Amino acid sequence: MKHYDYIISGAGASGLMLAYRMAHDPFFSKSEILIIDKAHKTITDHIWCYWEKEADLWEPIISKKWHHILFASPNHTKQSMIAPYIYKKVHSKDFYTYIWDLLETQTNITFVQDTLIAIKDQGTEATVVTKKQTYYAQKVFNSIILDHDYHNDPTYPLIKQHFLGWFIRSKTPAFDQDVATFMDFDIPQKGNTRFMYVLPTSPTEALLEYTLFSKELLKNNEYEAAIATYLQEKNITDYEILEKEHGVIPMTSHIFYTKNTKNVLHIGTAGGWTKASTGYTFRNATKKTAALTTFLKTKKPLHRFAKRNKFWFYDVLLLDILAKHNEKGGSLFSSMFRNGKVSQIFKFLDEETSFTEDLQIILSMPKRPFIKALFGRIKKILS
Numbered sequence: 595m596k597h598y599d600y601i602i603s604g605a606g607a608s609g610l611m612l613a614y615r616m617a618h619d620p621f622f623s624k625s626e627i628l629i630i631d632k633a634h635k636t637i638t639d640h641i642w643c644y645w646e647k648e649a650d651l652w653e654p655i656i657s658k659k660w661h662h663i664l665f666a667s668p669n670h671t672k673q674s675m676i677a678p679y680i681y682k683k684v685h686s687k688d689f690y691t692y693i694w695d696l697l698e699t700q701t702n703i704t705f706v707q708d709t710l711i712a713i714k715d716q717g718t719e720a721t722v723v724t725k726k727q728t729y730y731a732q733k734v735f736n737s738i739i740l741d742h743d744y745h746n747d748p749t750y751p752l753i754k755q756h757f758l759g760w761f762i763r764s765k766t767p768a769f770d771q772d773v774a775t776f777m778d779f780d781i782p783q784k785g786n787t788r789f790m791y792v793l794p795t796s797p798t799e800a801l802l803e804y805t806l807f808s809k810e811l812l813k814n815n816e817y818e819a820a821i822a823t824y825l826q827e828k829n830i831t832d833y834e835i836l837e838k839e840h841g842v843i844p845m846t847s848h849i850f851y852t853k854n855t856k857n858v859l860h861i862g863t864a865g866g867w868t869k870a871s872t873g874y875t876f877r878n879a880t881k882k883t884a885a886l887t888t889f890l891k892t893k894k895p896l897h898r899f900a901k902r903n904k905f906w907f908y909d910v911l912l913l914d915i916l917a918k919h920n921e922k923g924g925s926l927f928s929s930m931f932r933n934g935k936v937s938q939i940f941k942f943l944d945e946e947t948s949f950t951e952d953l954q955i956i957l958s959m960p961k962r963p964f965i966k967a968l969f970g971r972i973k974k975i976l977s
Contacts, residue, residue: 597719599626600735601627601628601722601734603713603722603737604630604710604862605630605634606631606635606737607642608867609631609735609737610690610693611880611883612886615886617696618696621890622887628705628731629697630722630729631707632708636687636694637686640686641683641684641685642689644684644874644877645681647679655685655689655692660680660681660773661772662676662774664773665936666779666780667780667925667928668779668780670932672932674936676937676940677937678937681776708724715855717856717857719731720734722734731857733858734858735859736858736860736865737860737863737865751913751914751917753807754808754811754842755807755844756811756841757805757817758818758821759803759840760802762802762830762834763799764799764832765798767798768798769794769796774794775791777927779924779927781824785921786807787806787807787808787922788806788924790804790820790824791803791805802824804817807845809920843868843873845871845872845873846913850864851865854896854899856896857895861882866900867879869943870912871913872943874943877944886899911964914967915967925960930955934954934958938955
């Protein structure tokens with residue numbers, strides 16, 4: 595059997611980002627790299643949004659940018675310029691095409707369409723077992739979740755970010771295409787954290803997503819009824835639905851990296867790269883794949899790459915609150931946006947703030963829930 599230097603298991607956002615960076619880095623030009631996935635995606639199955647200060651790696655495939663966002667809730671509504679940040683949108687079809695166009699020119703990178711069964715670290719190398727055969731590599735990077743023990747982790751609660759979206763076109767102008775509605779909590783909460791997310795791309799076209807941070811999913815007709823009601827309340831009644839999307843993103847501080855070994859590293863959602871408090875992954879993956887390609891040049895064991903930081907603990911406390919008091923999410927986010935600068939909030943969510951800046955954000959939110967969550971977390975640690 596052929597041995598590879600690197601195997602990337604999973605050709606989603608994180609796996610392809612890593613392959614893209616390797617293809618651009620002369621350090622990996624003589625390395626044999628194998629990508630394994632059950633599908634060679636070239637369709638729009640995701641829309642990724644993120645904020646960035648300037649032109650970045652994905653500039654050629656940005657489909658829309660916003661310089662203003664709207665945050666809305668019953669007790670605080672404000673439209674804000676987010677400079678120095680820009681809110682950006684990428685369609686997965688453009689992302690897949692952009693990366694595969696490069697990878698298919700690289701003679702040292704091979705793609706195999708197969709289904710992953712297991713990954714094993716043998717000490718001196720790693721094996722990847724698929725339905726068709728077994729592959730061998732010095733290092734393996736896996737973005738496919740192989741077990742779901744995080745669903746039943748007694749230490750760290752699981753909150754699901756779940757949503758259903760409509761891409762609509764109205765008969766008459768109905769949207770301000772220069773303003774993205776980041777969170778609109780001014781809708782019935784029904785004991786949960788629920789908000790509407792609106793991304794207008796023209797005066798007559800927009801994506802509307804009915805989004806929840808909660809433990810239980812809804813039936814599809816409940817999401818759709820909420821979107822229809824929201825549109826009616828905005829006096830948007832004459833429209834057609836062009837497309838629909840539905841998704842579920844795990845929000846958890848479960849320590850995924852305990853499964854990393856000397857020669858196997860879990861990446862993407864499987865590696866805990868999804869931001870636990872927001873569900874955002876694309877920006878995190880962009881940053882972490884850059885750090886990973888640098889790390890690989892040190893020849894250190896892969897299990898030394900991942901580590902917890904202060905932001906992980908902040909996320910733990912927020913998820914502890916939402917797990918016990920799911921109805922508080924709207925008021926918590928509302929306090930943060932009412933009392934803080936949007937640019938600093940984005941910096942905080944990007945995990946780039948100093949401890950002093952962290953305190954400014956934390957103190958802008960209701961203190962009692964976080965104090966209770968802190969003592970609850972300490973009690974868990976000591977028990």
